[in-house]
Amino acid sequence: MPSQDAKRASGPESSGAAGSRLSRRSLLQGAATAGAAGLAATALGAVASPALAATSRTAPGQSPAREQARTPAGPIVVHVRDARSGDIEVFSGTSQTRVRDQDLAARIARAIG
Amino acid sequence: MSSHREAPEISKDPVADSTDVYAFVSPDKPDTVTLIANYIPLQGPAGGPNFYEFGDDVLYEIHIDNNGDGRADISYQFRFTTEVANPDTFLYNTGPIEALSSPNWNRRQTYEVTVVSGFSGRVAGTGLACPPCNIGPLSTPDYAALGAQAVHSLGGGISVFAGQRAEAFYVDLGSIFDLGDLRPFANLHATFGLPGLKAGPGVNATNHLNVHSIALQVPISAIRRSGHPTIGVWTTASRQRVRVWDADNGENVDSGPFRQVSRLGNPLVNEVLIPLGHKDQWNSLPPSDDKLFAGYVAHPGLAALLPDLYPGVFPNLAALVKSGKPRADLEAILLTGIPAGIIPGFQNFTGAVQADMLRLNTSVPPTPASKQSIYGLLGGDAGGFPNGRRVTDDVVAIELRALAGVTYPLIDKTFKPDAAAGQLTDGLTPASVSSPPLGQFPYLGIPYSGFDNPS
Numbered sequence: 001m002p003s004q005d006a007k008r009a010s011g012p013e014s015s016g017a018a019g020s021r022l023s024r025r026s027l028l029q030g031a032a033t034a035g036a037a038g039l040a041a042t043a044l045g046a047v048a049s050p051a052l053a054a055t056s057r058t059a060p061g062q063s064p065a066r067e068q069a070r071t072p073a074g075p076i077v078v079h080v081r082d083a084r085s086g087d088i089e090v091f092s093g094t095s096q097t098r099v100r101d102q103d104l105a106a107r108i109a110r111a112i113g
Numbered sequence: 114m115s116s117h118r119e120a121p122e123i124s125k126d127p128v129a130d131s132t133d134v135y136a137f138v139s140p141d142k143p144d145t146v147t148l149i150a151n152y153i154p155l156q157g158p159a160g161g162p163n164f165y166e167f168g169d170d171v172l173y174e175i176h177i178d179n180n181g182d183g184r185a186d187i188s189y190q191f192r193f194t195t196e197v198a199n200p201d202t203f204l205y206n207t208g209p210i211e212a213l214s215s216p217n218w219n220r221r222q223t224y225e226v227t228v229v230s231g232f233s234g235r236v237a238g239t240g241l242a243c244p245p246c247n248i249g250p251l252s253t254p255d256y257a258a259l260g261a262q263a264v265h266s267l268g269g270g271i272s273v274f275a276g277q278r279a280e281a282f283y284v285d286l287g288s289i290f291d292l293g294d295l296r297p298f299a300n301l302h303a304t305f306g307l308p309g310l311k312a313g314p315g316v317n318a319t320n321h322l323n324v325h326s327i328a329l330q331v332p333i334s335a336i337r338r339s340g341h342p343t344i345g346v347w348t349t350a351s352r353q354r355v356r357v358w359d360a361d362n363g364e365n366v367d368s369g370p371f372r373q374v375s376r377l378g379n380p381l382v383n384e385v386l387i388p389l390g391h392k393d394q395w396n397s398l399p400p401s402d403d404k405l406f407a408g409y410v411a412h413p414g415l416a417a418l419l420p421d422l423y424p425g426v427f428p429n430l431a432a433l434v435k436s437g438k439p440r441a442d443l444e445a446i447l448l449t450g451i452p453a454g455i456i457p458g459f460q461n462f463t464g465a466v467q468a469d470m471l472r473l474n475t476s477v478p479p480t481p482a483s484k485q486s487i488y489g490l491l492g493g494d495a496g497g498f499p500n501g502r503r504v505t506d507d508v509v510a511i512e513l514r515a516l517a518g519v520t521y522p523l524i525d526k527t528f529k530p531d532a533a534a535g536q537l538t539d540g541l542t543p544a545s546v547s548s549p550p551l552g553q554f555p556y557l558g559i560p561y562s563g564f565d566n567p568s
Binding site (some may be wrong): 074075076077079091092093094095096 | 353354355366368369371
């Protein structure tokens with residue numbers, strides 16, 4: 001995909017039919033905003049590329065290590081994409097993480113069932 | 114319309130719906146370019162008490178590509194914040210708003226501008242005031258002054274404005290979307306076996322309506338790359354991926370990374386060329402991915418329709434369509450820019466990458482007003498569309514004519530356009546816009562007031 005290029009992508013990246021875009025910049029931003037978990041999810045193929053202004057507003061002056069250690073102040077939104085496979089997206093601030101956890105998905109499903 | 118309500122999803126989200134982009138060398142400051150992105154289409158001026166405003170939850174951007182790869186080299190980001198001074202009144206204003214600092218103004222917006230270049234971003238301005246909407250002679254008695262107060266300097270020779278303006282794009286929507294029965298030529302329409310129509314003058318459907326504009330005036334030297342006089346310009350709007358209605362607190366909660374939901378470069382591309390099933394996808398992608406859609410430019414559906422809608426009027430266009438030859442003229446105009454050697458003394462080619470961007474060759478000086486043609490390059494005026502786009506350019510007529518084959522001789526001199534192709538128009542001119550453009554930044558006219566335009 002063209003966004004493998006080191007040049008900054010044209011804007012917030014798409015999850016459209018052209019597929020996920022993983023740029024060096026998005027990795028940097030993912031690390032800055034989501035900590036190690038976010039970076040790991042990005043490496044697995046999820047996209048974490050918040051716009052720069054929004055990112056800096058979310059975590060002004062925050063180092064990745066410090067942010068990793070704290071619990072996000074705002075709400076955390078969980079999207080179970082597929083309970084059977086355990087495909088889960090977790091959103092907080094301007095970050096997202098995608099994990100695969102069948103047990104967690106099953107527990108969430110039971111909680112609302 | 115240029116891009117008003119042009120795709121199914123964005124038509125339900127007007128706050129994030131880009132409507133027009135303009136890019137031109139500033140006529141009164143020719144060492145600068147002016148970039149304008151309009152949002153929130155078809156605003157009825159009397160739409161109170163909650164008058165129109167930018168979305169606090171939307172990331173608005175104006176992008177510049179200065180090396181021709183269809184990706185942003187410089188982006189200007191805009192984030193808005195709304196403040197309500199007194200939540201205990203239903204009124205937008207409790208008295209005349211005679212200055213942006215007026216205590217009578219109850220609901221106001223400010224914004225922050227961030228300039229992103231490469232991997233770094235710099236906040237260029239915060240707390241910048243938008244003007245109020247134009248309400249009427251009692252609420253906004255001197256709107257021109259309010260608008261002028263809302264022009265801010267960001268330093269480095271950059272000026273910025275964000276707020277309501279008069280819609281400058283003129284178009285006869287009522288005829289175009291009634292199966293293309295352009296009023297000046299309605300007597301020639303096939304009418305699908307229904308009773309014939311009479312020819313008549315065009316009607317500007319967007320007259321007396323407003324939009325919200327984000328305008329920048331930037332020194333050319335700050336955005337142009339050495340040896341690359343042509344820049345590509347487009348705008349995007351993005352939303353966070355998740356929105357949850359928090360019923361307990363009565364507010365939306367947004368979360369997750371921003372994703373692009375609206376895009377606009379050249380007028381009418383997503384509106385007219387991209388089929389319904391791909392419009393939302395087109396809005397979500399960057400120009401660098403436009404190769405995916407190049408087939409719709411090379412074989413435009415509207416060019417095939419015109420001979421059917423107007424039987425016997427476009428025989429040469431019909432033969433061209435039937436030949437199956439790709440419209441390399443349209444690909445050049447919309448996707449790559451026009452290479453040198455095609456039009457004497459002019460080029461705005463940015464390279465082989467097919468990307469829908471409004472291309473502006475910044476080395477072309479602004480055309481004096483007395484010599485401007487609203488048909489831009491088609492009218493022999495290199496200062497207008499598709500070399501950038503000025504506020505008064507008749508982009509509907511230019512693109513209709515191009516689609517009808519007027520520009521095909523640029524790549525095949527043996528092709529003879531139909532006589533009607535060069536006359537196509539929806540019958541409108543800049544005079545169809547009641548609020549005329551300003552002579553200085555931000556150039557778009559004073560918005561129509563609710564009192565004077567109640568319906």
